[in-house]
Amino acid sequence: MVRATIEDVALEAGVSVATVDRVLNGRAAVRPQTVERVEKAIRQLNYQPDRLAARLARSREYRFCFVLPEGTNAYMSALADEVRAAASRMVQEKVVIDLRLTDVFDAETLASALERLGSNYDGVAVVALDHPRVREAINALADSGIAVVTIVSDVPNSKRHHYVGIDNSSAGRSAATLMGRYLSGRSGKVGLIAGSLSLRDHIERQFGFEQVMLHEYPNLTLLPVRESRDDPKRVQAVAAQLLTDHDDLIGLYNVGAGTPGIVAALEAAGRARKVVYIAHELTDESRHALISGTIDIVINQDAGHEVRSAIRVLMSKADKAPIVNSMERIRIDIYLRDNIP
Amino acid sequence: MVRATIEDVALEAGVSVATVDRVLNGRAAVRPQTVERVEKAIRQLNYQPDRLAARLARSREYRFCFVLPEGTNAYMSALADEVRAAASRMVQEKVVIDLRLTDVFDAETLASALERLGSNYDGVAVVALDHPRVREAINALADSGIAVVTIVSDVPNSKRHHYVGIDNSSAGRSAATLMGRYLSGRSGKVGLIAGSLSLRDHIERQFGFEQVMLHEYPNLTLLPVRESRDDPKRVQAVAAQLLTDHDDLIGLYNVGAGTPGIVAALEAAGRARKVVYIAHELTDESRHALISGTIDIVINQDAGHEVRSAIRVLMSKADKAPIVNSMERIRIDIYLRDNIP
DNA sequence: CAATTCCTGATAGGCGTCTATCATCAACAT
DNA sequence: ATGTTGATGATAGACGCCTATCAGGAATTG
Missing domain, CATH: 1.10.260.40 (lambda repressor-like DNA-binding domains)
Structure with a gap:
């Protein structure tokens, strides 16, 4: 047929x-x-x-822009690398991808960066702060007919067409369960460090973690969250403080970036491998710490998958074609030292 | 440019x-x-x-065949469903996918099924038994210019072009680490059940599990493997036997299928939630048992991803185009009740 | 009733590649 | 010199769709 x-x-x-x-x-x-x-x-x-024939005939260029956080965050660098890799691979499909780095932690800067994109693009992917100003900028883009996807961190009440990333409260709950099970039979304190409480993903992880921790593991005392702004030095200071304040600290969950700082603090205090430490995002540093045992578990979202998924979604939107949801679900990767890729 | x-x-x-x-x-x-x-x-x-233009011009049909195990195995059914779904989605790309179900546990049957495929196909994906007879059949296909990928279970020394699936010894090691950590501070026996010791994936998982278990967790005594042939009744019988034989059994790892039987045995013995139970493959049953707590952890490989990856690889081979390895890596999914999709 | 406007048909040319055929032309063998 | 072979050029048509234009008929307006 x-x-x-x-x-x-x-x-x-x-x-x-x-x-x-x-x-x-x-x-x-x-x-x-x-x-x-x-x-x-x-x-x-x-x-x-026939979409192939259509693409050929239209000989149309798709122009997409990825707006990512600037700075030294290892995961974000990996994400940027993946964007570049995808960009060069997509040339043959007539897809042009620009990469723009900006201060994502500052709502004003981010919003105006988004506004400046104007109508040069068919689609935009952005790691977004959940802030009214940013939401406005996203809505403006969407209203002007540009496809918008949020990536890694969502802005749920905006008009973005799609969110590419993991379910963060689910990630937080998973971390709590693993923490609780690893510490089963013991009692003590568990620390929680977040990057920024304006980043949707951080809040949601924290929420999920606390939810399970409080209900399921009464033997463990959850300390109040500490905010680190994902600044390496500050993360290390916060972790060091936690360790000196609580010598019965037996668990630590870092919801944001800055893993190397915490590793350093744990090792400096001689508490590495004694505190169960769960971190996010697999980078060179976290990989090493995972192997050495300082980190017990890394929860990750695959940067390559996210970038490719974002591109697929943007292309579908540009073509007004439907997306296959099951294909675009980003999974929570749980890495132990045994299944590091 | x-x-x-x-x-x-x-x-x-x-x-x-x-x-x-x-x-x-x-x-x-x-x-x-x-x-x-x-x-x-x-x-x-x-x-x-331009691959798109080439495909258009050639107006060539790609004919692929998936050879999967017949029977009631829930995971394999899911895999078959994904093949059918992909098949209908790929029609628009001029890809015709046939699905053939056969007794994969029987080397002779499987091998002759492969031989009967003849040269009707451009590529074949097969869940394979690691057996000389099967290896021969795979080599014959490859020699006759048909692209062959193994899926889920590999035949490493054959001429198959690619293996689509997880690293099973890594999966086994991960299971062991989780088991060991969940049971930290306790001592007792840990059971291990496999489907067939001719299935490469099962052996490798077992190997990885034992490796870590023996080295890292001396507090736990690993019982000898029991073979279940993935037959529901037999699995249940084996599990029941294990439970009656060892009232100090505190951990159980099932490397193969037949999860429902084990769940039934655990519940019948009143040992559900008392034994840490790690299973493979997320199905309706394992999902339920995960939520109820009878299963603690499910290690999964995403059927949809595997099918799509296999198709991509087969198409690349047919086009003599290179494949992007990082895109085709199948990850080990670790599911707790908190991150079930 | 003429002048517009709205719908529709017909068709050419293009997107980048593949396939096939025929024509050249040179080198070589007979 | 004639025929044969091998390498190359030229070119048309196809794949399925998009874009654009022109022509003509129908319906509407003044």
Whole structure:
């Protein structure tokens, strides 16, 4: 059984190919009853336009922009690398991808960066701060017909078309369960460090973690969250403080970046491998610490997958084609030292 | 910068497009020095054929066949469903995918099934038994120019072009680490059940598990493996036996299928939630047991990803195009009740 | 009723590649 | 010199769709 073409549809509907094309691409006004006839023919023949041929014919460039945090965050660098890699691979599909680094922690800076993108792009992917100003900028982009996806950190009440990233409260709950089970039978304190409480992903992880921790593991005392702004020095200071303040600290969950600082603090205090430490994002540093045993578990979201998923979604939106949800689900990767890739 | 076309290459090399095509597709004899000139032009212009246009022009059908185990194994059913779903999605890319179910546990049956595929296909994906007879059949297919990938379970010394699946010894090691940590501070026996010791994946998981278990957790006594042939009743019987034989059994790792049987045995013995139970593959049953707490951890490989990866690899082989390894790595999914999708 | 406007048909040309055929031309063998 | 072979050029048509234009008929307006 061969696939139906536009010509078949035209024949079936008793109209010309030009008219079918007008219906399909809304190129000009067509009488409602004619539209109806064409659509019926499409349904009967189960016609699906050949996207490859369409792309070839349109010889259209897709222009996308990724807006990522600048700075030294290892995970974000990896994400940027993946964007660049995907960009060079996508050249052959006529996809141009720009990469823009900006201070994501500052709502004003981020928002105006987004606004400056103007209408140069068909789609934008952004690691976003959940802030009214940023939400406005995202909505403005979406309203002007640009496809917008949030990546890694979401802005749920905005008009973004899609969020590419893990379910963060689920990640937090998982961390809590692992922490609780690893520490089963023991009692003591568990520390929680976050980067920024304006980052949606951090809050949600914290929320999930606390939820499970409080309900399921009464033997463990959860200390109040400490905010680190993901600044390496500050993270280390916060961790060191925690360790000196609580010599019965037996667990530590870092929701944000800055893992090396915590590793350093743990090792300096001689508490490495004594405190169960769960971190996020697999980087060179966390990989090493995982192998040495200072980190027990790393929860990760695959940067490559996220970038490719974001691109697929943006392309689908640009083509007005549907996306396959099950394909775009980003999974929570749990890494032990035994399954590091 | 626009992409170079065949015409550009022809111009650059000072030959006709026909000659470039001859070089590219080996269509006819071309003088070595001419070949050299064309290849130089290709290099200089960094010419890459437009795969979309090529597919369109060739209007070639790709014919692939998936050979999966028949029977009631829930994971394999899910895999089959994913194959069917992918098949219907790939119609628009001119990819025809057949699905063949056979008794994979029987080397003879599987091998002759593979042989009967003849040359009707451009590529074959198979869940394979690691057996000389099967290896021969795989080699024969590969020798006759058909792309072969093994999926889920590998046949390492065969001529298969690629293995799509997780690193099973790594999965086994991860299971052991989680088991060891969940049971930290306690001592007792840990049971190990496998489906078939001719299935590569099962052996490797077992191997990885034992390796870590023996070295890292001397407090736990590992019982000898029991083979279940993945038969539901038998699995349940084996598990029940283990439980009655060892009332100090505190951990259980099932390397193969038949999870429902073990869940039933644990619940019948009133030992659910008392024994740390780690299983493979996320199915409806294991999902339920995970939520109820009878299963503590499920190690999974995403069926959808595997199928899509297998198809991508088969298509690349058929097109003689390279594959991007990092894209095709199948990850070990670790599911707790907190991150079930 | 003529002048517009709205719909529709017909068709050409292009996107980048593949396939196939025919024509050249040079080198070589007879 | 004639025929044969090998290498190359030229070119048309296809793949399925998009874009654009022109022509003509139908419906609407003044």
